[in-house]
Amino acid sequence: MSETRNSLCLPLLFILSFPALLYAQNDFNPYHYQVEKRALCTHGAVVSAHPLASRVGVDILKMGGNAFDAAIATQLALAVVYPGAGNIGGGGFMVARLANGKNLAVDFREKAPGHATRDMYLDSAGNAQAALSQNGALSSGVPGTVAGLFEAWKYARLPFKKLIQPAIDLAEKGFCISSAEASNLNEFQSTFRKYNTVMPVFVKEQPWKEGDTLVQKELAHTLRLIRDNGARGFYEGEIAGLIVAESKRSHGILTLEDLRTYKAIEREAVVFPYKRDYSIITMPLPASGGVLLPQMLKMIEDQPLKKYGFESVKAVHLMAEVERLAYADRAKYLGDKDFYHVPVKTLTSTPYIMARMKLYDPNRAGNSQDIQAGQIKPESEETTHFNVYDKYGNAVSITTTLNGEYGSATVVGGAGFLLNNEMDDFSVKPGVPNMYGAVGGEANAIAAGKRMLSSMTPTIVLKNGKPYLVVGTPGGTTITTSVFQTIVDILDFDLSPSDAVNMPKFHHQWLPDILFVEKDLPQATLEELEKMGYHVKKREHIGRTEVIRISEAGGIEAVGDKRGDDTALGY
Numbered sequence: 396m397s398e399t400r401n402s403l404c405l406p407l408l409f410i411l412s413f414p415a416l417l418y419a420q421n422d423f424n425p426y427h428y429q430v431e432k433r434a435l436c437t438h439g440a441v442v443s444a445h446p447l448a449s450r451v452g453v454d455i456l457k458m459g460g461n462a463f464d465a466a467i468a469t470q471l472a473l474a475v476v477y478p479g480a481g482n483i484g485g486g487g488f489m490v491a492r493l494a495n496g497k498n499l500a501v502d503f504r505e506k507a508p509g510h511a512t513r514d515m516y517l518d519s520a521g522n523a524q525a526a527l528s529q530n531g532a533l534s535s536g537v538p539g540t541v542a543g544l545f546e547a548w549k550y551a552r553l554p555f556k557k558l559i560q561p562a563i564d565l566a567e568k569g570f571c572i573s574s575a576e577a578s579n580l581n582e583f584q585s586t587f588r589k590y591n592t593v594m595p596v597f598v599k600e601q602p603w604k605e606g607d608t609l610v611q612k613e614l615a616h617t618l619r620l621i622r623d624n625g626a627r628g629f630y631e632g633e634i635a636g637l638i639v640a641e642s643k644r645s646h647g648i649l650t651l652e653d654l655r656t657y658k659a660i661e662r663e664a665v666v667f668p669y670k671r672d673y674s675i676i677t678m679p680l681p682a683s684g685g686v687l688l689p690q691m692l693k694m695i696e697d698q699p700l701k702k703y704g705f706e707s708v709k710a711v712h713l714m715a716e717v718e719r720l721a722y723a724d725r726a727k728y729l730g731d732k733d734f735y736h737v738p739v740k741t742l743t744s745t746p747y748i749m750a751r752m753k754l755y756d757p758n759r760a761g762n763s764q765d766i767q768a769g770q771i772k773p774e775s776e777e778t779t780h781f782n783v784y785d786k787y788g789n790a791v792s793i794t795t796t797l798n799g800e801y802g803s804a805t806v807v808g809g810a811g812f813l814l815n816n817e818m819d820d821f822s823v824k825p826g827v828p829n830m831y832g833a834v835g836g837e838a839n840a841i842a843a844g845k846r847m848l849s850s851m852t853p854t855i856v857l858k859n860g861k862p863y864l865v866v867g868t869p870g871g872t873t874i875t876t877s878v879f880q881t882i883v884d885i886l887d888f889d890l891s892p893s894d895a896v897n898m899p900k901f902h903h904q905w906l907p908d909i910l911f912v913e914k915d916l917p918q919a920t921l922e923e924l925e926k927m928g929y930h931v932k933k934r935e936h937i938g939r940t941e942v943i944r945i946s947e948a949g950g951i952e953a954v955g956d957k958r959g960d961d962t963a964l965g966y
């Protein structure tokens with residue numbers, strides 16, 4: 396095993412200590428672990444938002460599990476050690492490339508409950524009530540994660556009980572929390588108190604601190620029921636009953652029928668060529684990346700980005716304008732295509748994209764009032780991402796979420812897991828921004844059983860037909876632009892995976908008409924962009940991107956983002 400620590404991102408961000416006697420497994424120690432930013436290896440790798448989850452995944456690979464086994468175990472571990480976003484009460488998307496060349500796209504996005512209605516978050520005067528779509532059980536869609544895990548398991552090799560056991564142990568016996576988790580939990584104390592009738596283990600009299608042990612007995616019980624009864628252990632029986640009881644107590648509308656009928660959906664992956672050697676595989680709707688990523692990449696494919704230079708004014712301007720154009724279409728046209736006709740073919744077609752690029756002025760910032768969505772003729776900040784690559788050649792890319800940090804903030808009493816607040820990803824009223832500032836209309840209006848539009852963009856890039864990059868990130872609406880930039884940084888600017896992950900990102904989403912930039916983008920570039928007419932706004936982190944790159948010779952390089960405790964491990 397050759398693991399390296401990225402000198403850029405200081406190793407040993409934290410080392411937590413506590414008697415490790417409860418866990419005897421090799422070097423797996425939930426009371427003493429460290430962040431590792433970069434792994435160079437030859438057999439397999441996992442990169443996720445938490446060192447313990449990455450460790451669980453790699454141990455499964457070492458046991459002979461494939462990338463699907465490791466992904467399932469990693470997701471379940473994240474549900475325990477990374478409660479703000481890792482989840483069983485939320486949903487997500489999986490994109491995979493099997494060793495036999497098959498592409499896979501699994502949609503385990505939440506759906507609107509059967510009693511959901513278009514105007515359910517409007518008051519009697521017709522005003523949107525963000526408090527209802529963003530907190531408490533009324534903000535929850537029907538969770539999809541557990542169904543998604545069992546859909547993924549069809550491609551796995553090991554018994555499910557082996558994959559879920561590490562998560563059960565972590566919940567039952569506890570693990571030491573990081574300093575980031577401690578401060579997040581402290582920040583949410585009053586929110587948890589407000590949105591729970593049965594106080595969850597996250598609520599504590601004394602402030603949480605780094606190294607405290609978090610034990611989640613009720614969650615362990617829920618996980619055991621899933622271990623023993625499969626997906627039905629979650630969607631039916633005791634846990635389903637507890638979810639519905641919690642929803643009733645917390646003024647939500649989830650029913651037993653909603654849970655019983657939830658299905659993960661295997662969809663056709665979006666696949667398109669980029670430049671001569673590459674193919675991009677990504678998630679279709681209701682993940683917006685399936686439309687926006689091909690749009691943005693096709694818009695820049697023939698432009699001399701390399702000549703312009705990384706972080707140059709010309710390059711940032713071109714990429715920001717491309718983002719603006721794509722997000723204008725997102726707001727008007729994108730939604731769950733099982734409920735609303737989305738002209739995907741036209742939106743991603745070369746003539747349409749060429750016509751859109753006529754709006755691009757290389758010398759001047761665009762203006763979102765002038766730039767609207769294209770004309771279409773009728774045609775026939777908390778989520779988490781992880782990647783796995785295994786020795787058999789399977790690649791898995793999963794983005795999963797509760798939506799906001801700790802989701803609805805409502806923990807299912809007696810079952811110990813957080814419910815999502817994914818309903819806010821619908822357009823609760825045309826033109827009213829959601830918590831990520833995204834606007835929408837008819838295409839993404841609420842309807843019973845419909846899936847809310849997502850920005851999550853788990854992606855795999857093939858080079859000459861073989862997996863080359865596995866990539867994805869959290870970050871609300873910045874997800875698609877971060878995936879776009881990471882791909883361009885590696886394929887066009889020849890950046891290393893570490894630089895592509897860690898160098899500053901920027902983001903334009905049409906509305907608001909602002910170019911968001913991370914603080915370390917060169918000041919000179921920002922000043923020039925302002926002169927061109929951009930409204931530039933510096934912001935904290937954009938995304939937490941994870942990348943695995945596989946060289947043609949078979950070397951694996953996994954990189955975790957410096958912006959969090961993200962950890963890359965391999966063997």
Ligand code: DON
Pocket residue numbers: 776777778779796797798799817820848849850851869870871872874
């Ligand atoms: O599906 C979506 O687009 C959002 N629910 C994702 C939320 C997210 O990434 C928050 N993370 N920082």
